[in-house]
Amino acid sequence: MINSYSSADKVLLAVDCIIFGFDHQGLKILLIKRDFEPERGKWSLIGGFLKRDEILDDAAIRILNTYTGLHDIYMEQLHAYSEIDRDPVDRTISVSYYALINIENHNEELIKNYHAEWFSIADAPNLIFDHNEMVQHAIRRLRYRTSIKPIGFELLPEKFTMRQLLELYEAILSKELDKRNFISKINSLEILNKLDEKDMQSSRKGSYLYTFNKEKYEEKLLNDFVLNL
Amino acid sequence: MINSYSSADKVLLAVDCIIFGFDHQGLKILLIKRDFEPERGKWSLIGGFLKRDEILDDAAIRILNTYTGLHDIYMEQLHAYSEIDRDPVDRTISVSYYALINIENHNEELIKNYHAEWFSIADAPNLIFDHNEMVQHAIRRLRYRTSIKPIGFELLPEKFTMRQLLELYEAILSKELDKRNFISKINSLEILNKLDEKDMQSSRKGSYLYTFNKEKYEEKLLNDFVLNL
DNA sequence: TTAGTAAGTGTTAAATCAACATTAATAAAA
DNA sequence: TTTTATTAATGTTGATTTAACACTTACTAA
Incomplete structure (x- = not known):
């Protein structure tokens, strides 16, 4: 049986x-x-x-x-x-x-x-x-x-630079990404807040810090999309 | 402990x-x-x-x-x-x-x-x-x-028409697909063999029967692709 | 003042996608 | 034999998306 x-x-x-x-x-x-x-x-x-x-x-x-x-x-x-x-x-x-x-x-x-x-x-x-x-x-x-789905909110510090986000994606996908194309694709998701604050560690010019827009991030978490990087 | x-x-x-x-x-x-x-x-x-x-x-x-x-x-x-x-x-x-x-x-x-x-x-x-x-x-x-991944080999009879394959995809995705675009996308995968034989059940004109090319099908099973239907 | 470094920024050609309508082949009916 | 009815087969085009690519800017430290 x-x-x-x-x-x-x-x-x-x-x-x-x-x-x-x-x-x-x-x-x-x-x-x-x-x-x-x-x-x-x-x-x-x-x-x-x-x-x-x-x-x-x-x-x-x-x-x-x-x-x-x-x-x-x-x-x-x-x-x-x-x-x-x-x-x-x-x-x-x-x-x-x-x-x-x-x-x-x-x-x-x-x-x-x-x-x-x-x-x-x-x-x-x-x-x-x-x-x-x-x-x-x-x-x-x-x-x-x-x-x-978007990624980063869980893995990055609250404030992060575009470079950090890029490097996170590169690490996960283990391939190099084109910086300019990456930035415009990420921006098109509209999940980031650009702060007025700069991170001065990494360069003389300093790079802008970002945070995730939690509401939009979570909305994107629910509704899958296709992100071609 | x-x-x-x-x-x-x-x-x-x-x-x-x-x-x-x-x-x-x-x-x-x-x-x-x-x-x-x-x-x-x-x-x-x-x-x-x-x-x-x-x-x-x-x-x-x-x-x-x-x-x-x-x-x-x-x-x-x-x-x-x-x-x-x-x-x-x-x-x-x-x-x-x-x-x-x-x-x-x-x-x-x-x-x-x-x-x-x-x-x-x-x-x-x-x-x-x-x-x-x-x-x-x-x-x-x-x-x-x-x-x-390709689908159909497992679900369809050995010989099938393009319409059957289309209807399978439509059933799974539960949306209508454009016939002409579907056919050219499926053909671009190069996993089908078009036979000389026609199925005369469904129409007076008859529609060509296809089989899957097993080798190519299984190759595609292993190496994921993106199929935008 | 200069030199050095990483950040920031747009354009274009190529590829892909989505929308769309007419002709072809055949069997059955007249 | 001709007509009719039915589904199969087939390509083009404009719109969108993608991928490749290089120079200028802002700032610090020498």
Whole structure:
């Protein structure tokens, strides 16, 4: 009988988070050095087990909060991984989530205590289980997301320069973009506020700072568009 | 301790399949009238439980085969659903898959025995649990898929007319398409073989039959493109 | 005052898209 | 055999979008 609750096998359900951040060095992910078995001492994604009274989205939020201290983070479910021996201890199915966070906002204390660390995508260490695959999958998804929704609000500081935004897009898409075309395409979305203030760090001339127009940004988040960069 | 296997709760893991078919009436899904509790007698997606020695993809294949007799079907994982009481019997997380099948190829015997039936998307009955949501989600995904990969090979008979292909796209995207523009865009993909044979059912003039060029089709499946219809 | 550096800014040719109507082929009916 | 009815097949054009490209400006520090 195909549909029998009694004969069905129960499994552990884990949640693993691919946490993306962005700084002057590019796109990064937050990894943790495991101090528990199995694979103690190796690097892995941040994860945990689903609780009986919890939905997956909440488990992802809880896990992210535990390790970073952050609330109200943009997260999206990605995929369920179910290879039989993906976790050697017990049959565990893992549902991956990716999160976008502002790298400056996390709780450094917490991160240190958990032996977590930011790695540039390019030189991240090898990860346990199928976590490398999860990361690759998440990058593909992030790239896709970038083509149909605005991005940056979650990853950039409140005030940022056009160059920072450009470099964020270049990091995600991993290709060079034409500065002038980029600016006019971004401007056509009408999601930015240009401030009167300049950032004087990067050049003698100084570059104007921008913020996101939260209302318009969120409207665009809901209604997908096509952004050809 | 956040990472403790012993204290973690195990759950049932189900797989539910949104099975799409296409015929002269449009896009359809295969539903089953449950003859087991809970919700006996109501309509639901075709589903089952994950077995201990099975990965999710294989469970989906097994379930689809059980109800339709079909092998080698295009399937894709969609999403994991985890609301606490989504299944009233026991805590069950369900991973949905969508499948594309040629509606003429299924095993009618099997389908009848299981009280399964094809419904047009538009007038499908209300479904149990969160299955309505799963269907909506699957339609959105199918629509997206259609914009970046070729479609039709899985859903149409081996030989088909340009009109059938057009109507398939119209059904999926639920909008009318310009025939001439559609044809030239499809032709530019170079995935069709035009046969010397005509289908005389639909008109006095008769319309040319096409087949998919399997190699080129599969190449396009791998390398996403943008198809603006 | 000068030199150096990154910021800021528009134009154009090429490609793509969207809108649109007439002729062709055939079978059935007269 | 001719006419009629029906759907299939086919290209052009103006509008829009995209991609490529280089010089001037503003400011600081020497």
